[in-house]
Amino acid sequence: xxxxxxxxxxxxxxxxxxxxxxxxxxxxxxxxxxxxxxxxxxxxxxxxxxxxxxxxxxxxxxxxxxxxxxxxxxxxxxxxxxxxxxxxxxxxxxxxxxxxxxxxxxxxxxxxxxxxxxxxxxxxxxxxxxxxxxxxxxxxxxxxxxxxxxxxxxxxxxxxxxxxxxxxxxxxxxxxxxxxxxxxxxxxxxxxxxxxxxxxxxxxxxxxxxxxxxxxxxxxxxxxxxxxxxxxxxxxxxxxxxxxxxxxx
Numbered sequence: 001x002x003x004x005x006x007x008x009x010x011x012x013x014x015x016x017x018x019x020x021x022x023x024x025x026x027x028x029x030x031x032x033x034x035x036x037x038x039x040x041x042x043x044x045x046x047x048x049x050x051x052x053x054x055x056x057x058x059x060x061x062x063x064x065x066x067x068x069x070x071x072x073x074x075x076x077x078x079x080x081x082x083x084x085x086x087x088x089x090x091x092x093x094x095x096x097x098x099x100x101x102x103x104x105x106x107x108x109x110x111x112x113x114x115x116x117x118x119x120x121x122x123x124x125x126x127x128x129x130x131x132x133x134x135x136x137x138x139x140x141x142x143x144x145x146x147x148x149x150x151x152x153x154x155x156x157x158x159x160x161x162x163x164x165x166x167x168x169x170x171x172x173x174x175x176x177x178x179x180x181x182x183x184x185x186x187x188x189x190x191x192x193x194x195x196x197x198x199x200x201x202x203x204x205x206x207x208x209x210x211x212x213x214x215x216x217x218x219x220x221x222x223x224x225x226x227x228x229x230x231x232x233x234x235x236x237x238x239x240x241x242x243x244x245x246x247x248x249x
Contacts, residue, residue, distance in 0.1 A: 002026045002118060005047035007064065008080065009033035009056050013107075017051060020107035023151050024115075025137050035059035039067050042075065049114045053103075054081045054092070065095035076117045078110060136164060136243065143239060148209040155202025158184050158195050159236070166240035173237045180236075199232045 004026045008014035011033065018028045030041035035056035042050065042064065050068075054061035061079060068075050079097040081088065089100045099113045140160050141151075149156055161184050166173050172180050181192035188195070207229040230238065 002049075003029045003045065003047040004114060005029055005038070005041055005045060005050045006031045007033070007035065007038040007041075007050065007056060007061070008053045010053070016107045017110060019151060020111055021114075022157065023137075023141060024111050026111075026114075033057055035061065035064050038064050042068060042073065043071070047075065048118055049076045049078060051078045051080065051110055051114065052097075054079065054083070054088075062091065062095065065092070065097070069095055076114075078113050078117070080105060080110070136167065139243060140164070140239070143242075147206045149202050149206050153198070153202055153205065154194075155198035155200070155205075158188065159199045159202050161187060162199065162232075162236045163239045163243070166236050167243050170237075170240065170244070173233055173240070176233045176236070196232065199236075203229060203232065203235050 002025065004021050006014055006017050006021070006028060008017060008031070014031050014033060018031050021028055029045035029047050030038070032038050032041065033053075033056055036058040038052075038056065039059075041047075050064075052061045052064060056064070061081075065077060065079075068077075075096065077092075077095075077097045079092045079100045080103055081092070081100060082103050083089075084102060092100050098117045101110065101113065137160065140163055144151070144156065144160070149159070162176075162180055165180055165183060172183075177192070177196075181195045184195045185192045
């Protein structure tokens with residue numbers, strides 16, 4: 001799994017970055033605005049890419065990059081800065097920055113640049129599979145947005161993973177308790193029972209928001225009425241079937 005470490009002193013933007021990277025399927029292995037803490041996280045978590053602001057508490061971004069370089073860490077940095085000075089940009093590049101992005105910058109652009117860095121050197125067949133997976137993530141996210149499942153709740157990622165598993169292997173929906181839930185739990189470091197409860201909560205959130213019409217519109221039929229809602233396995237199967245049928249068109 002792609003791992004990203006976010007070292008950003010603006011707490012609001014750091015949270016926005018973390019949420020967007022998670023939505024795109026990354027594991028966020030740390031978020032901090034403290035440079036000293038960031039160096040410890042860099043050492044312990046071995047991220048695929050580091051999103052690094054030059055302005056951090058205790059020690060700046062350059063110090064973090066220098067420590068990584070002197071320690072032999074071959075880490076890709078996406079550097080965020082408020083300075084357009086050529087010397088500063090040149091220093092960042094010399095220390096390992098793959099991109100230098102001027103603030104203000106969107107979380108979407110930061111993730112796009114990170115994705116470009118991580119795709120370099122990947123075989124064409126693997127790139128195709130990654131793009132296919134990314135496209136599937138986007139389609140699932142669009143469905144969640146339409147029916148009102150917010151990305152900040154745990155069930156969001158568990159439910160998305162369950163749907164992806166069901167798309168790749170439709171038979172797994174026949175064994176959610178001993179098959180699907182444990183697989184999701186292992187991936188996210190939690191138990192099958194917590195996965196089941198979090199997914200159930202995510203579906204309940206959507207129904208409590210009263211977007212049943214949106215659900216029926218997505219599935220192309222009047223499937224549910226009023227407060228009636230599907231079980232976890234029913235919901236996962238419905239979304240997976242829709243995505244499989246769409247891919248055949």
